[in-house]
Every structure is written in C-alpha cells, then in structure tokens.
Amino acid sequence: MPVNLPPPDPASLLPVAGVELGIARAGIRKPGRRDLLVMRIAPDSEVVGVFTQNRFCAAPVTLCRERLHLESGVRALLVNTGNANAGTGADGLRRAARTCAALAGLMGIQPEQVLPFSTGVILEPLPDDRIIDALPNAVADLRPDNWAAAAEAIMTTDIVAKAASRRLTLDGVEFVVTGIAKGSGMIHPNMATMLAFVATDAPVSCEALEAILRHAVNRSFNRVTVDGDTSTNDSCLLIATGATAAPVVMDDDDARFAPLRDAVTDLMVQLAQAIARDGEGATKFIEIAVEGGRDEDEAKRVAYAIARSPLVKTAFFASDPNLGRILAAIGYAGIDDLEVDGVRLWLGDVLVAERGGRAPDYREADGARVMAEADIRVRVDLARGHAATTVWTCDFSYDYVKINAEYRT
C-alpha cells in the first residue's frame, strides 16, 4: 500500500491556460480501461524534455528526441499505458509514427508536432490500430480541467494517481504550475525513471526552461529508486505555454527565474517522492541522506548502494533494525579509500554506528522504535568532505515479488 500518500484532490489541480487534456478507452491491455491520454498544447509554447539513458530506449523516446527541437514546435502529446513500445525495433517506430500522424490529422497539425509516450509491457507490438480508433474520443474529451483523469490514465502498477499544482505570484502576475507523473516499478535513474508532464502558463524562453528542467529533475526524479531498474521509457516533459500575459522569462538574470524554478522543483520533488511512496509493494518510505562526501558522486554512490540493497530493503519491510546491512552497503559502494572509522550512521535521530562499530549508547529498542514508523530517514556522514545528497526509496516486500511475478497475468 502507498505510504502516507493520499490520492490527489481533483479540486486542488489547477488548469494551465494553453493546455487541454482528453482521455479515452483504447483497450490496449485491459478492456474498458481509460488508457489513452491526449494533451493539446497552445501554439508557441516552449516544450523541453529529458529522457531515459537506457540504450534499449523505446520507439516513442526515439521519436520524441527527434521531434522535440524542430522549428515547427510541439502541439500535442499522445500517451498510452499498457504497452511500452520498447524492444520493438523499426516496426515500433513505424507504429508510433502512425498513431502520431492520425492524431495530427484529427487536430489539423503536422505529424512531427505530436510527441508520443508509452508505458507498459516491453517487447510486444504496439496495438496502433486500437489507439487510432480511440483517438477521436480522446480529442472530443479535450478540456483544461482534466488533470486528475489524465493522472489516472497514465498509471500502470501505480495504486495512487500522482498530480500536484503550485500557484505563485511574480511581479504582481499570478502563474500556475501543474504536473502529473506515473511510475511504481522499473524505477532508477538516470534518467527520469517514469513519465512526467509538468506545465506552466508562465512565459519562459526555451533556454530558461531547459535550465529549470535540469535543475528540478536532478533534485527530484533523478533521486528516486524502487528496484534499481532503469526503464526503457522514462520521459519528463516541461511545458511553458506563456498563455498568461507577462514579459518572457529569458534567463536566470530575471528576478522571476529563481522562484519559478523553485516552484517547479518543489512540485517535481513531491511527484518523485510520490513514486517512491507508491513503489511496488511499498510499506515504508525511506529517505537516505548522505553527507561528508568528497564530491556529490561518491555521496550518490553510497546513497544508492543503500537504497538498492535487497538486504537493506527487506530489513525495512520487517521493521528489523538489522543495521549492519547498511554498513555493508556503505562498504561496497565503491569508495576504495573509505576510512570506516570516521563513518557515522543514524536511523532517524538515533546514532547507530561510529568508529567502525556500534555506537556505545545505541540500544536496539531505539532502532526498533524508528523502524516501526512508516516514514524513515537514514543519515550517513562519510567524514571525507562537504558534498551531500538525498535519495528516496521504499522497502522490499512480498508484494513486490507478487506484483512483478504476476505482472503480465
């Protein structure tokens, strides 16, 4: 069950002027499921994205990369769940292009102005005919206040839909940021480890929007892992429609850049944490904060060694303060000259280990008290420098095995 993750209140999701969303049932994997999402984006919007670094990237990722920076601009997103269109070779590219062309025809735009996104089973042909048949219904459904239904339409093994909004006033003008994301398994950077679509009505230059996306993704979606598997389909898009009249935010010299960047980052952190809270089979949400690294890379390596360890994750599932497993993960994280005598480990506010062994004041009852909570913080000080990082993950339960053993049945 998702950990401290209530479903989003539809009334809290603010429409973004210049973005309309339409949902339909294409029967891609399950009959009757609302599994198709179309997003219409106003002309002259800026759209930037980051994508998986998996070499077996999906056909839609390849098409997105080709089309994202064409002069014609992006006018629509076409998103399906139930089939990843990955490991499908040249045929997969053809099918993705066919669905985009069909949507372009319905909307009176060019095929290359449509970006496709898919999530679901790998290595199976995309049922493009069924998607094309359902497109007219999705287009007929297009409206600005459809974010909650869109968040549901892109779910796979997610239990809770993931969506959030922010409102901010800059130089007396009110702007909105709203985003949705999906992801529950096959979650590991780089990159964005899921699908996420975030839009604002602020006017932002392409360069400034790229800078905001990079900043936000590195502090959000690139810091979450469920199972250490980097997906073939990860995509995160940031859209600025500029529909709300105001001078364009050109670069970080603009006083509005930082607050806008921080609002986008804050929203993406909420969505990224929601992915870990709704990780497959999750019963615990775990934040792993590593400090005292020589550089951020080694702090990250230690954080991910802990976050990925099946032994650590099953101990969290059991609420068992078997904390030697965390020390072992720190020890094999690949810092060859790590002096373990300097390392300190906290569970919540309890100092567990120092000077290469158990802290003198540590009592198992203190560890057990923290372990019994649903939200748990692990803190590690490497005592080598001043670099730090934080990553989020969940525990490893029977249900993770069940969900993934039965995924296709």
Add this chain to the structure above:
Amino acid sequence: MPVNLPPPDPASLLPVAGVELGIARAGIRKPGRRDLLVMRIAPDSEVVGVFTQNRFCAAPVTLCRERLHLESGVRALLVNTGNANAGTGADGLRRAARTCAALAGLMGIQPEQVLPFSTGVILEPLPDDRIIDALPNAVADLRPDNWAAAAEAIMTTDIVAKAASRRLTLDGVEFVVTGIAKGSGMIHPNMATMLAFVATDAPVSCEALEAILRHAVNRSFNRVTVDGDTSTNDSCLLIATGATAAPVVMDDDDARFAPLRDAVTDLMVQLAQAIARDGEGATKFIEIAVEGGRDEDEAKRVAYAIARSPLVKTAFFASDPNLGRILAAIGYAGIDDLEVDGVRLWLGDVLVAERGGRAPDYREADGARVMAEADIRVRVDLARGHAATTVWTCDFSYDYVKINAEYRT
C-alpha cells in the same frame, strides 16, 4: 528450495593428508547448533587466500590479511557461524584475537598461526567467551574424515551443505583436492562472496598456489551473485599441505600445474554454482552467458545487470517469459555506445530478440517452455567483439523476502 542440488555424499569427500577438522557446539546464536569449526593444518603447508573488497570488512578478515603471509606460517583455521564479527570496530579485533590465542594455547602453536573466520549477523559483538569455552571440544574432535560435518558447521541460511572432492594422478602420483563452502545471501563479487576452504595434499609453492587460486576464483566465486550485496566477510582459502611425497610444483612451467589448476577450478566452479543453486529462496538456477563484448569488463557488466535485476529475477520466479526486462537490463548496463540493433538474446536454445526487437520466429510458447525448467541458460551476443563471460544466479521469490525479513527472529 535448492535447485538440482543434492546434499554431498559424505563418502565422496576425500580426506586430505595434512588437514584435520573438528566441530563443536558453542551456542553462538542457537543453542545446540554445531557452529564452530577448527581446521588443523600440517606444518610447512602453503596457504593463500582472497578476501572481500568491502571497506567495512569484518575483524577476522583484517586479522587474516595481517597473518596470512607471516613467516611463521598458518597452522589452524578457526571458523564460527552465527555472528559475522563485522561492524564491530577495535573491540571486534580484540575478541577475534582472543579466540585465536585460546586455540593456539590448546594446540601448542603461536596465536598468529591461527586464522579466524566468522559469518552471521553484522554489528553484534562476537560472543568470544562461548567460543573459547567450546574450543577444547572442537580440538578433541579433530580428524581427517570430518569434511561433511565441517561443511554443515559453517552454514548460515544455506539449506544444503556444500562440499566436493577431486582425485587426480600426476606423474604417477595420486593427489586429492577437497573443499567446502557456505553462502546463500549477501552474495556478490568482488570478492569471494562467502566462506570457502579448499585443500590439496599436493606440494605446491606459494607463488604457484597464488596463481591457481586467482585463476580458479575468477572463474568460480567471482561469477556468482544472489542479491548483489557484497558481504563483509567473504574469504576463500586454498591450502596445499604437500603431505603426499612428490617434487614441489614451483610454477606454471611444471607439466602438473595446469591439471592441478584445472582440478581446483573445476571444484570451485561446482561450489560456486552450489551457492547460486542454494541462493536464498531460489527456485531456479540461471546461467547468464554474454559473448561478443569488446572486453571482458563490458561482458561482465551486462551479465551482472541481468543477474541483479529484481524485475528479471521475479519474472524467472513466475516462469514468465517477460523477456523485455532482460533487454532493458542490457540497455542500462552502462555501455554508452551499444548498438541495440546488433544485440541478440537467447533463452535456452530459443532466439528471442534481434535487430532491436522480437525475433520474427519467436513464439511465446517457446519461451514459456524454457522458463518452466529449473536450470535455465540466458545467452546474449553483444556483436561488438570477442570477449565473453558467464555468471550464475538464481531467481527472486517470496521466500527471499521471507528469509531476509525474518533473518534475526
């Protein structure tokens, strides 16, 4: 349950002249359990070893490294299960040294001639008094034909004891190689991913024995992973007593070097595979053979990406040919310039994927047939060069979670 892994037949385990083994009950973790092993080694034996690369290595590993190449030589091994004596700092070193000194006193040798080995729970103090109290019984039990009981004494979550022998005749003289190993969870190179003790009565120089050990370990224990967690205690020792009269094997110019090396390697491969077959919760044994790499390192990276993926391992548990997960793992293994169109993937003898997608002749029923077997071979051709490697692992089941969630209860 262990996969195609019958327990060793005690009658098949050949004594090694110059090695005696004694077992006792120390009550380290469970009362009444035979949890303590002493091995007495004849004077002038050559002893070489490889140890974990985990920075949080256990106190006994630190002592072994210090003592292994002292001029006084190694005369005894002291092995306990139930407590890893890892994450125990300076106090752990003192306790390990105390137990060694006590054994040395009983045997009339020097304390630094005793090598300690521990396996079990991390971050808890070694009950050195209980070990010392049990040592006289272990010494009284010393005899050459005790290998089967020794293999049982070092088990932790192992279900089946792991032991094997080889007999070979070189230049008309018959030699014996016998070894035992333990390991079931926290299994991942480098290094040796468990405890293993292998002995031969052949006379071998220290240099030649080191070369044999490196060769054998790189083809055996360094190729097995259960959960990707590199233990704090991994140790593999190779002992040559030289008790059988023959000229010493000085180096690889000796015609007997290669057959002896191959016998040791063959035995260690059997023990390493036994660890994967008896991996925690295992229901499938999986061999992953990667060929066509530019170098062995990239072949290994791909093999381990597949072998470590929880998504791949749960699919094997479910006998579900959800083979896109293997493609995804190949794609994120870290070969940045991998051309996926050239990659081919076989499951058993069935060609599953080529040219970036599903092979035209692949039928799900063929994949399902292979998946239903207990011993499964995955073959990947990267089509980039001529380097190859093979690793062994097991699937990921409910019982893995159960065993590791309840490990300390």
